[in-house]
Amino acid sequence: MNDVALRDEDAGLATGQGEWVRLRLWAAGRHASAAQLVCRPDRPARVVQAVPAPEGRSLIARGGGQSHGDAGLNDGGAVVLTGRLDRMLSFDAASGILVAEAGVTLGDVLRTFLPRGWAPAVWPGTGLATLGGAIATDAHGDNHVHAGSFGAHVMWLELVTPRGTLCRAAREEAPELFEATLGGMGLTGIIVRAALRLAPVSSAFVAVRHQAVGSLDALLERLSAAAAAHEHASAWIDTATSGLARGRGVLQVADPAEAPRRKPRLWHGKWPGPVFPRLPNTILRLQGERRYRRAARPGGIAFRWPLERFLLEAGRPSAVRLVCVLPLESVGAATRRLFDIAERGSALPSATARMMGTHAGGMLSLARPGVELTLDLPAAATLPDLMHRLEREILDREGRVALASDAYLTDHGFAAMYPRLEAFRTVLAHIDPDMRLQSDLARRLRLRDYVV
Amino acid sequence: MAGQTWLVLGASSALGRAFARRAAREGAQLLLAGRDTADLADMAADLRTRFNAEAEVLAFDAVSPAGHDALALRLGAVREPNILLAFAVMPLQAALERRPEQAAAVIGTNLAGAASVMLRLLPVLEEKPGARVVVIGSVAGDRGRPRNYVYGASKAGLHALVSGYRGRLHRAGVSVTLVKAGPFDSGMTFARTDLRGIATTEAVADSCWRAAQRRRNVIYSPTRWRWIMAAVRAIPEPLFKRLDL
The missing domain is CATH 3.30.465.10 (Uridine Diphospho-n-acetylenolpyruvylglucosamine Reductase; domain 3)
Structure with a gap:
């Protein structure tokens, strides 16, 4: 075995036990981490060699590591990094x-x-x-x-x-x-x-418009109309204001456009805004106020950006992210409740909303018609408790929590949210009877606890 | 710059891949040589898809000199060839001490294999003024350390080989560049570092490319290793043997 590995000109990867290395990997927000054996195959043939994992460990693949949750972690198990399969x-x-x-x-x-x-x-x-x-x-x-x-x-x-x-x-x-x-x-x-x-x-540029909307219900209504009419549509919700103004926000729409005559000004790049986890609420409030007022000018803000810049622009990852879909009928009330719960847990979220259509591709896909709400929460001591209260509220409203960014969902909440879970488990029982694939997420949600 | 032809020996290695992409981005034609020709075919497809570059796959094994003639023949047909030597093996020192017979294989690949293919290509290169040769050395070859001395010895030998080769080809108008690579994010170092604060393969490939274009003799990549190694070399032996570097 070793001789073969040695004669391999770029030995060191996935040809035997020696290529596995003990590493601690982190979720995107650096809130969750796990120590496991890791290998990084650089060609498909070596992925085949990496299965099954050494020492009878369980295995999961990990790509860019962009998940806020524990989907790409496998504490005590093994992880295959796919970053070098890049052809x-x-x-x-x-x-x-x-x-x-x-x-x-x-x-x-x-x-x-x-x-x-x-x-x-x-x-x-x-x-x-x-x-x-x-x-x-x-x-x-x-x-x-x-x-x-x-x-x-x-x-x-x-x-x-x-x-x-x-x-x-x-x-x-x-x-x-x-x-x-x-x-x-x-x-x-x-x-x-x-x-x-x-x-x-059609064009490498997009025309972006920001428009302030004064209340949550109006904002969601405008978002719903904008999603049908424009190529890209999303909304930032101001959670830091109190009273009647809570839930006001800024609607962003973008459509393909001709290249601007002048060089585009790139400092508009505050969308969807970096989240500073430990920033005091006063500063969040001021930031929100500034963002809202700038977009509240007559006609809002309009600018043209290169499409590449528009797409690649991303906020700093927050500590904890909760992504959920809420059905359209109850979204306004549900959103207000979620903000209240979060505020009582002394974790002021930063929130964005996007429309979701009907398409559902996979058995565990998030998609269902409604509004997708993204809450970025700071790390706080009471977080698990807070997350469970948020989960219960979402469950009551027939919403669904996205697995990709999730680190707190409970197994029974998960089972109630995903109606096609049984079909998924049937496929798993067929393809993976020895339960060789596992992740922290799968363990927490008891995804593999099926009866054949 | 356009229209260069690069023969990459060890094109499945992380650096070989990154360099092939760097060259293809500049419009170069690539000859990818290595043992895993199925993998090289994927790499050639990648260069075609990303950069619309011409790429060809050649079978090459450093430790079987019989195949090197075919390589020389293929290179002879290229008008202005350039060569990157990017193959090496680096088993853990502890593993070598357990199985000393493997040490011969390390030197056989890194040094004897390199010498064999370089000498085989010598007559071809003499006919091709303007050609460039880039050889990947290592900072481990600058001074042997307990942690990695067999590999270091093979690279030290390679450095001497390249130095002589450079002089041999100088009159023929061929530049020979030695890149002394510090640790970077490759398959070799993956199992030994925790991936943090380590140079990217792309950065090292980029410095290889620029050094070749400027026909440099010896460079360190990442550059800071020039000063680090100067300091390491300056440590007197009585002290050095007591250090665990």
């Missing part, structure tokens, strides 16, 4: 289909193909997310009403199953495995290659 294998300029390895980041795809007039149809908010990660979380962006989730643009994928075989899944070929893998949080196997259909872009 783009082919691109068909007629259909826009890109075949690439799973560790290719979406920022990489954007920078490579934007000059040729193509871009990922769904943009999950960070360029550091990988293709495999976006598939495993069935990511979505601020154009979900039009484009659906990320999985809708995946033509096929190849994954290394827990048994260590390379397997191809598509809508026509192994459809159950395909549906389970979209949004399956990496529990069906390690994705090594996928075909992604890119969307043609």
Whole structure:
């Protein structure tokens, strides 16, 4: 074994026990961490060699590590980093289909193909997310009403199953495995290659508009209309004000546009705003006030930005993030309740909202019609308790918490929120009977506690 | 700059890949040589997809000199060839001390393999004024340390080899660049560091590319290792042997 590894010119990776290294990995907000064995294969053949993990450990794949939760962590187990599976294998300029390895980041795809007039149809908010990660979380962006989730643009994928075989899944070929893998949080196997259909872009610039709206109900109503009318639409909600003004916010819409005549001013880049976890509430209040007033000028703020900059612009990761979908009927009341609960837990959230359409690709996909609410919370001592109260409220309103960023959901809450869980477990029981794939998330949600 | 042709020996290595991309971005044509030709085919597809670059796959194994003739033949057909030597193995020192016979394999690949292929390509390069050769050395070759001395010895030998090779080819108008690489984020170092505060492969590939374009003789990459190694070399031996560096 060792001799083979030695003669390998770039030995050191995934050819035997020696290539696993003990590492502590962190979630995006550095709120959760776990120590595990880690390897970083640089070609699909070596991913196959990494399964099963050494010492009978459980295994999970990890892409860009952009999850705020514990989906890419496996305490005491093993993790396969896919970052070195970064080759783009082919691109068909007629259909826009890109075949690439799973560790290719979406920022990489954007920078490579934007000059040729193509871009990922769904943009999950960070360029550091990988293709495999976006598939495993069935990511979505601020154009979900039009484009659906990320999985809708995946033509096929190849994954290394827990048994260590390379397997191809598509809508026509192994459809159950395909549906389970979209949004399956990496529990069906390690994705090594996928075909992604890119969307043609008419212009490399977007016209962005910010418009202040004075109350939460009006803001959500405007957001709902804007999502249908514009390419990108999202809303920032001011949670720091009190009284009647609470829930006012700024609506952002963006559409493809001609290049501006003058050089674009790039200092508008405060959206969706960096979150400073330990900032006192007074400063948050002042920041919110400033942002609201700037957008409250007649006509709001309008500017043109390069599309690349618009998409890659991301706020600093907060400590804890709660992403949930709330049904449209009760969203206003539910949002107010969530803010109240958070404030009583002395954790003032920073909140953004986006519309969500009907498309649901995978068995554990987040998507359902409604409003997707993102709450960025500071780390606080009472956090688990607070998160559970928020979860109960969301559950009562028939909402759903996103797994991709989640670190606190309980197993019974999870089971109540995801109606297709049983179908997912059936697929898992079939493909992974030995329970070789596990993550901290799967353990916490008791995803693998199925009865065959 | 456009139209350069680069032969990358060890193109599956992290640095080989990063350098191939760096060169393809500048419009170069790539000849990817290594043992895992299936993987190299993927890499060639990547260069075609990303940069619309021409890329060709060649089978190459440093420790089987029989195949080196074919390489020389292929390179002879290129008008102005450039070569990057980016293959090496680095087992843990402790593993070598347990199985001393592996030490021969380290030197066989890093030094004897390099010498074999470089000498085989010598007659070709003599005919190609303007060619560039870049060899990846290591800061470990500047002074042997208990932690890594077999690998260090192979690289020290390589440094001497490159120095002589540079003089040999100077009259022929061929530049030979030695890049003494400090630890960077490759397959070799992955198991030994915790990935923090380590230079990226892309940065090292970029300095290799720029050094080749400027026909430098010896560079350190990342640059700070020039000063670090100057300090390490200056430590007197009676003190050095007591240190655990």
